[in-house]
Amino acid sequence: xxxxxxxxxxxxxxxxxxxxxxxxxxxxxxxxxxxxxxxxxxxxxxxxxxxxxxxxxxxxxxxxxxxxxxxxxxxxxxxxxxxxxxxxxxxxxxxxxxxxxxxxxxxxxxxxxxxxxxxxxxxxxxxxxxxxxxxxxxxxxxxxxxxxxxxxxxxxxxxxxxxxxxxxxxxxxxxxxxxxxxxxxxxxxxxxxxxxxxxxxxxxxxxxxxxxxxxxxxxxxxxxxxxxxxxxxxxxxxxxxxxxxxxxxxxxxxxxxxxxxxxxxxxx
Amino acid sequence: xxxxxxxxxxxxxxxxxxxxxxxxxxxxxxxxxxxxxxxxxxxxxxxxxxxxxxxxxxxxxxxxxxxxxxxxxxxxxxxxxxxxxxxxxxxxxxxxxxxxxxxxxxxxxxxxxxxxxxxxxxxxxxxxxxxxxxxxxxxxxxxxxxxxxxxxxxxxxxxxxxxxxxxxxxxxxxxxxxxxxxxxxxxxxxxxxxxxxxxxxxxxxxxxxxxxxxxxxxxxxxxxxxxxxxxxxxxxxxxxxxxxxxxxxxxxxxxxxxxxxxxxxxxxxxxxxxxxxxxxxxxxxxxxxxxxxxxxxxxxxxxxxxxxxxxxxxxxxxxxxxxxxxxxxxxxxxxxxxxxxxxxxxxxxxxxxxxxxxxxxxxxxxxxxxxxxxxxxxxxxxxxxxxxxxxxxxxxxxxxxxxxxxxxxxxxxxxxxxxxxxxxxxxxxxxxxxxxxxxxxxxxxxxxxxxxxxxxxxxxxxxxxxxxxxxxx
Numbered sequence: 232x233x234x235x236x237x238x239x240x241x242x243x244x245x246x247x248x249x250x251x252x253x254x255x256x257x258x259x260x261x262x263x264x265x266x267x268x269x270x271x272x273x274x275x276x277x278x279x280x281x282x283x284x285x286x287x288x289x290x291x292x293x294x295x296x297x298x299x300x301x302x303x304x305x306x307x308x309x310x311x312x313x314x315x316x317x318x319x320x321x322x323x324x325x326x327x328x329x330x331x332x333x334x335x336x337x338x339x340x341x342x343x344x345x346x347x348x349x350x351x352x353x354x355x356x357x358x359x360x361x362x363x364x365x366x367x368x369x370x371x372x373x374x375x376x377x378x379x380x381x382x383x384x385x386x387x388x389x390x391x392x393x394x395x396x397x398x399x400x401x402x403x404x405x406x407x408x409x410x411x412x413x414x415x416x417x418x419x420x421x422x423x424x425x426x427x428x429x430x431x432x433x434x435x436x437x438x439x440x441x442x443x444x445x446x447x448x449x450x451x452x453x454x455x456x457x458x459x460x461x462x463x464x465x466x467x468x469x470x471x472x473x474x475x476x477x478x479x480x481x482x483x484x485x486x487x488x489x490x491x492x493x494x495x496x497x498x499x
Numbered sequence: 500x501x502x503x504x505x506x507x508x509x510x511x512x513x514x515x516x517x518x519x520x521x522x523x524x525x526x527x528x529x530x531x532x533x534x535x536x537x538x539x540x541x542x543x544x545x546x547x548x549x550x551x552x553x554x555x556x557x558x559x560x561x562x563x564x565x566x567x568x569x570x571x572x573x574x575x576x577x578x579x580x581x582x583x584x585x586x587x588x589x590x591x592x593x594x595x596x597x598x599x600x601x602x603x604x605x606x607x608x609x610x611x612x613x614x615x616x617x618x619x620x621x622x623x624x625x626x627x628x629x630x631x632x633x634x635x636x637x638x639x640x641x642x643x644x645x646x647x648x649x650x651x652x653x654x655x656x657x658x659x660x661x662x663x664x665x666x667x668x669x670x671x672x673x674x675x676x677x678x679x680x681x682x683x684x685x686x687x688x689x690x691x692x693x694x695x696x697x698x699x700x701x702x703x704x705x706x707x708x709x710x711x712x713x714x715x716x717x718x719x720x721x722x723x724x725x726x727x728x729x730x731x732x733x734x735x736x737x738x739x740x741x742x743x744x745x746x747x748x749x750x751x752x753x754x755x756x757x758x759x760x761x762x763x764x765x766x767x768x769x770x771x772x773x774x775x776x777x778x779x780x781x782x783x784x785x786x787x788x789x790x791x792x793x794x795x796x797x798x799x800x801x802x803x804x805x806x807x808x809x810x811x812x813x814x815x816x817x818x819x820x821x822x823x824x825x826x827x828x829x830x831x832x833x834x835x836x837x838x839x840x841x842x843x844x845x846x847x848x849x850x851x852x853x854x855x856x857x858x859x860x861x862x863x864x865x866x867x868x869x870x871x872x873x874x875x876x877x878x879x880x881x882x883x884x885x886x887x888x889x890x891x892x893x894x895x896x897x898x899x900x901x902x903x904x905x906x907x908x909x910x911x912x913x914x915x916x917x918x919x920x921x922x923x924x925x926x927x928x929x930x931x932x933x934x935x936x937x938x939x940x941x942x943x944x945x946x947x948x949x950x951x952x953x954x955x956x957x958x959x960x961x962x963x964x965x966x967x968x969x970x971x972x
Contacts, residue, residue: 250751252783254784280754281802284630286626286628293752293798330615331629478626483783
């Protein structure tokens with residue numbers, strides 16, 4: 232599937248900032264499930280950016296601006312060709328050892344009631360992970376229609392990405408991902424946070440999204456979207472990974488600003 | 500290690516003088532009445548003039564104090580030092596190999612030699628360091644290994660300080676003061692120099708500059724500022740090696756590189772000897788509320804445009820819970836037995852060991868896993884029953900937060916105590932520099948517990964220092 236992405240971010244800074252330093256993780260990478268056909272990141276100062284791979288393997292731009300004025304706008308857009316791998320990403324050369332993703336962070340804790348019954352289960356790891364995905368859905372609640380939510384937490388606040396409002400009583404996407412990750416790690420299974428895009432489709436309003444990936448010694452990394460109760464399909468585009476939402480944030484700044492972002496994601 | 504007489508570094512049990520101390524014993528015998536007391540007064544004047552002070556946290560008597568200096572040097576024989584320095588070199592090589600492994604393939608965890616959770620869920624483990632290739636493969640460039648002696652041939656490593664060990668300025672100033680106070684004593688013995696430390700520090704820092712640097716690398720010392728207890732040392736070392744002393748706001752990141760603001764405009768910095776803790780180094784990557792660091796500094800480091808010394812995340816190798824595994828670490832990476840012993844350490848998360856510890860706490864030393872500087876620790880034999888009870892409770896509440904060791908009967912050295920000479924307990928912190936090669940300054944900093952019978956040598960807890968001599972053959 233060819234997916235066109237137009238991701239725009241606006242950062243409102245506290246007044247009087249003498250300098251702005253930004254850490255941008257806005258560059259998706261080609262891999263088993265996706266090929267980046269074209270991509271560009273637009274921001275003042277991007278031409279002079281420091282570029283590197285972070286500890287999780289993400290492509291990062293370090294951008295600075297002196298005397299930033301008004302709202303800072305950043306755009307990331309391009310075309311990504313995806314293929315359905317049944318959610319299996321496999322083992323990818325150059326990535327950190329999977330066990331890194333056993334580290335428990337403040338955001339990724341799960342109650343033992345959620346994963347306890349799998350501790351001594353003889354199920355395959357894949358069955359356990361599917362079981363966890365279902366338990367997370369039961370615990371946090373699911374939307375009645377198949378329409379996925381398109382909101383994500385990027386700044387700790389709800390960030391509008393598209394026209395669809397989430398059900399008022401349902402928690403944000405990140406909670407589903409964190410709960411799944413926390414449960415997997417408690418069972419000694421490496422699990423990580425993926426921040427990415429979901430293409431619009433039938434009854435689906437695309438946009439920014441987040442899901443989890445867990446590691447199986449045979450299959451490698453496998454995606455799990457507990458909020459939508461499926462493994463990622465060709466509608467999913469991976470952008471950045473991390474231990475939790477915080478370490479996979481597409482944009483971090485000093486000074487800290489208020490970030491609003493939206494993404495138009497459509498199959499073409 | 501129990502209640503026997505401590506090992507006296509100067510006198511044999513029969514009262515005869517041990518060989519390395521012979522010249523010193525003669526010199527001491529020749530000193531006139533009040534000679535040492537006068538020398539002590541002179542020493543204090545010298546230190547006040549040099550401005551060597553340190554801050555004691557939580558003390559009412561002003562923030563700055565002169566660290567007590569003892570005018571009688573501590574002496575280590577050449578053969579003893581050769582043994583020690585071999586053991587230290589082995590240790591720092593293994594610890595750097597461990598850091599490389601932990602931040603890459605984690606073979607030691609896969610092999611089950613260290614419990615995975617102990618590393619991966621450790622606060623001192625820095626996931627942002629994964630996959631980074633530090634210059635020359637070195638993570639910890641400056642290490643201060645704390646060593647204690649309990650017998651003629653018995654040395655133990657108390658802890659490996661791989662974050663930002665301090666105290667090296669005292670080592671240098673103690674020597675300078677000693678040469679002013681007793682020049683004749685230096686004529687009687689051949690003492691290995693320590694004055695080369697700043698030059699060796701500079702060489703070490705230059706050797707780990709990013710590969711892209713042409714010409715002489717530009718070095719900066721990054722300090723948290725004048726309120727830090729070791730500020731004097733930061734400015735002293737910058738001055739001694741001809742580097743700029745900077746605070747966070749003096750540095751900034753532009754185009755992925757680090758620059759220093761100078762009166763002649765921005766100047767790129769290649770190597771930063773940072774004396775700011777990991778958490779405060781860069782608000783963009785670590786604590787967002789840090790005002791001490793430089794926003795974007797860690798990213799510039801990851802981009803390969805600057806070297807941070809020591810690298811962030813080295814604390815995982817001197818974590819008190821990881822300490823017990825250092826002999827395994829040495830064996831795993833070097834295929835050798837550890838030359839220097841660890842102090843036997845009890846693991847309070849183990850039920851049997853904890854029960855034994857709680858029963859015998861009056862004879863043991865309890866340390867907080869993440870504590871330092873003598874804070875948050877208890878020495879059983881010199882603590883009250885109330886303290887014993889308090890630490891029993893603490894251990895029961897959080898067994899993973901404490902390590903427990905036997906009380907070591909630290910060796911003693913002759914020390915000047917109000918006109919007299921009396922034995923006092925000492926430890927030793929040799930300083931190691933690791934870059935293109937391993938450079939160990941002969942000797943190091945000897946800390947002495949000035950209170951009779953006390954085993955706590957930390958300057959923040961009433962300890963002093965001594966000039967430390969390594970004799971040359």
